Structure formats: C-alpha cells, structure tokens
Amino acid sequence: MPHGQSLVEQLRDNGLKLTPQRHLICQLIENNHDHPTVDDLYEQATAVMPSMSLKTVYTTLYELAGLGAIRLVNVGTGGFRVECNLSPHSHLVCRSCGKVMDVPVDPAEHADLSVLKEYDFEVEQREIIFRGLCGECAGRAGEGPGA
Amino acid sequence: MPHGQSLVEQLRDNGLKLTPQRHLICQLIENNHDHPTVDDLYEQATAVMPSMSLKTVYTTLYELAGLGAIRLVNVGTGGFRVECNLSPHSHLVCRSCGKVMDVPVDPAEHADLSVLKEYDFEVEQREIIFRGLCGECAGRAGEGPGA
DNA sequence: GTGGTAGTCAACAGTCGTTGTTATTTAACA
DNA sequence: TGTTAAATAACAACGACTGTTGACTACCAC
Incomplete structure (x- = not known):
C-alpha cells in the first residue's frame, strides 16, 4: 500500500x-x-x-x-x-488469452542505458513486457487438433 | 529488408x-x-x-x-x-505528442532473465518502452505559461 | 486470348472502449 | 441545518477496429 x-x-x-x-x-x-x-x-x-x-x-x-x-x-x-502493485516490476502478457502477470523484474535495473543519453528525450518511466503463451494456453496449443 | x-x-x-x-x-x-x-x-x-x-x-x-x-x-x-524496422530495438514514446522513436537497445540482451524460468510462461517476444518527453515537448514544457 | 475460380475489394453497418455534456444529487463543512 | 462546490447517472457521441456481402479481378489452365 x-x-x-x-x-x-x-x-x-x-x-x-x-x-x-x-x-x-x-x-x-x-x-x-x-x-x-x-x-x-x-x-x-x-x-x-x-x-x-x-x-x-x-x-x-x-x-x-x-x-x-x-x-x-x-x-x-x-x-x-488497473495495476494495484506499485512495486517496480514487469509484465508477462499471454497473446492467446490476454492474461497479464507480474514478474519481479525492475525495469530501472534492466533497461537503464547510457545509449539513451545520446537521444534528446527525457525518460520518465521504463516498461518491459514479455509476450508469449501462458502455461495453460501453451498446453492447449500443444494438444493435437483431434478429439 | x-x-x-x-x-x-x-x-x-x-x-x-x-x-x-x-x-x-x-x-x-x-x-x-x-x-x-x-x-x-x-x-x-x-x-x-x-x-x-x-x-x-x-x-x-x-x-x-x-x-x-x-x-x-x-x-x-x-x-x-506500423513498424518497418525489423532489427531488434526498443521504443521511446513521448507522453505529450505521442511520437515514437527507435533506440538501438536489443530487448533480448537487456531483458533476458533467468527469473522468467520460474514462471510457467513461454516467452516469445520482449519489448522495452521508455516513456517520457521528447526534446521538443520538454522544451515547450520548460517555457513559462506567460507570453 | 479466353474462361473459370478463388481470392480480394469497397461499402457500410456494427462493436468496443472511452469521453463529453448536463441536469440532478450529495458530501463536506460552516 | 443550510450552503455550495463537487460528483453522479444518463445518454449521446467519438475513434479505432471488424464482420458481412455482393461485385470485381488477378491468376492459372487451356
């Protein structure tokens, strides 16, 4: 809180x-x-x-x-x-069901780069999104089309 | 290409x-x-x-x-x-004018994390977004409200 | 070149997420 | 309790996107 x-x-x-x-x-x-x-x-x-x-x-x-x-x-x-979790973290987003999950990956640590200084841009916020398939959807995709 | x-x-x-x-x-x-x-x-x-x-x-x-x-x-x-640039990179997004710029930051390098292995999730794609103000908009914001 | 056909198109209405407007209601404070 | 600025419900409208459909056409076989 x-x-x-x-x-x-x-x-x-x-x-x-x-x-x-x-x-x-x-x-x-x-x-x-x-x-x-x-x-x-x-x-x-x-x-x-x-x-x-x-x-x-x-x-x-x-x-x-x-x-x-x-x-x-x-x-x-x-x-x-709506994101209730205000601690620094990133997101896993399932491309199949749209589910969003938090991962304890601080974007400030993993995306704090000196190369940005060359750009005329004031970075205020960093965001990392991992897209793919959640376990459930990957399981369904793995099943054959039959039955 | x-x-x-x-x-x-x-x-x-x-x-x-x-x-x-x-x-x-x-x-x-x-x-x-x-x-x-x-x-x-x-x-x-x-x-x-x-x-x-x-x-x-x-x-x-x-x-x-x-x-x-x-x-x-x-x-x-x-x-x-529409993203024509298919080389690995990340984006700068201006929260004021909405402009999107590429930065040569490979998400695979900066967001390839072992902690993800603990999650039941097949990561297919990584995405890093830096949000803030572009030079132009930061300049405008810096000016006083007068004149 | 001609004909057949599957693929593609324009038109248009409809959906979804979101916002503006306004008259009415209400929380907060004296 | 009365006053008042703020918040609300209702509803229409917006922008982004999609489904449907009948007409059209690029492509292939001949």
Whole structure:
C-alpha cells in the first residue's frame, strides 16, 4: 500500500469527496490483486450498486492514477488495466488469452542505458513486457487438433 | 529488408495476390521509415487511390504482419503503429505528442532473465518502452505559461 | 486470348472502449 | 441545518477496429 495509506485515505487526503461509489471502487481494487480491466471493475461494481455508471468508474480510476495510488497500464490487449502493485516490476502478457502477470523484474535495473543519453528525450518511466503463451494456453496449443 | 525481399515479393511468395491496393500499401510502408498509424497510411493511400477502403489497409497490414514482413506495435497511444524496422530495438514514446522513436537497445540482451524460468510462461517476444518527453515537448514544457 | 475460380475489394453497418455534456444529487463543512 | 462546490447517472457521441456481402479481378489452365 503506497504511503501506508488505503486508497480511500488517499482520496480524502487529496481533497476528494468520499462518495459511496468511490468507496466501492477502492474496495474492489484493493481486494483484487490481479490486473482487472475497467469492464471487470464495472461489472463487479454494478453487482453491488446497480446504478453505478461506467463513466464514474473511469473517472475514479483516473483520479486514483493521478494521485499515484494506482497505475493504469496498456499492454495492447484492448482497453487498459488497473495495476494495484506499485512495486517496480514487469509484465508477462499471454497473446492467446490476454492474461497479464507480474514478474519481479525492475525495469530501472534492466533497461537503464547510457545509449539513451545520446537521444534528446527525457525518460520518465521504463516498461518491459514479455509476450508469449501462458502455461495453460501453451498446453492447449500443444494438444493435437483431434478429439 | 527481411530475407532480402521487398514487401510485394513476400506477399507473392506466400501466395497472396498482387493487387494494386497491396502494391500501394507496400510502397507507402517501404518509403516510410517512421511509425505510421493505420490512419496515416490510409490518408496517404487515399491521396493516390481515392477508392481505397480503410478495411483494406487493415487487412493488408495484418497479412504483412502475419508473414513477419512488418510488425504492428501498440505503445498505448491509441491505435497501433506500423513498424518497418525489423532489427531488434526498443521504443521511446513521448507522453505529450505521442511520437515514437527507435533506440538501438536489443530487448533480448537487456531483458533476458533467468527469473522468467520460474514462471510457467513461454516467452516469445520482449519489448522495452521508455516513456517520457521528447526534446521538443520538454522544451515547450520548460517555457513559462506567460507570453 | 479466353474462361473459370478463388481470392480480394469497397461499402457500410456494427462493436468496443472511452469521453463529453448536463441536469440532478450529495458530501463536506460552516 | 443550510450552503455550495463537487460528483453522479444518463445518454449521446467519438475513434479505432471488424464482420458481412455482393461485385470485381488477378491468376492459372487451356
């Protein structure tokens, strides 16, 4: 948990109102240690609070991301995903099922390069993505087409 | 140029018909050493061949990508981009203007990690993205808001 | 050169993820 | 409790992309 604070505390400390909608979204995120899509969260939210608007989910996520409380990552699987794990790490992305997994590989260590100094570019963030097949999908691909 | 072949040659060698549309799209790609979006290519194509359909551009790009003749990369700037440079490299992505630049950093060297072996995941491709501000945008940001 | 055919195309509507607008509601604080 | 700025639901609209379909054509056999 960043700054030792819960997401709702971070919202409040930054002058944002603590509405039931935000409360619920924060809860859902904190109980989800995966990489939910916006739609995943929207579905879970409407199950509890049917009047919840998709727009509210988007807005709240952008607010939390703006505070640095979460990260929104786009791994090219269509739509971004909510990243609750703020420690430095990289991602495994399955090209078959779209699953996203964390790996404890710090991009700052593995992609901190002197060659970049030659470029007129201010690097703020490094990102490493490993694409391929997760165990499950690789297993399925290995099976014959028969049966 | 991969396999020492032009894009049209690769299409033909793989049994795909050499239509004027494909010819044009291949030409545009080969003359473009940037990272055009689908829309960029579509605009350039319709300038020459006004009847060209956006769908045809998409289809042709997917075909070329399927042959490994080009790569379609998604760097989170909305829509994918056509990557003509097939040599191993990484990308600088400006968070302000969305510009994408190549850097000669081979992901296989800088992100080839033994820790991955512990994961049930078949890595096929590695990708490093450096996000930040390009020189131009950093310059603009540095200026005061006045004047 | 001609004819047949599989492959390809343009057109267009539809999907998906995301955002803008606005009238209404509400959390926070005096 | 009243006030007010902020947040919300509803809904239409957008950009990127895809499915469908009937018309067209590059290619091959002759």
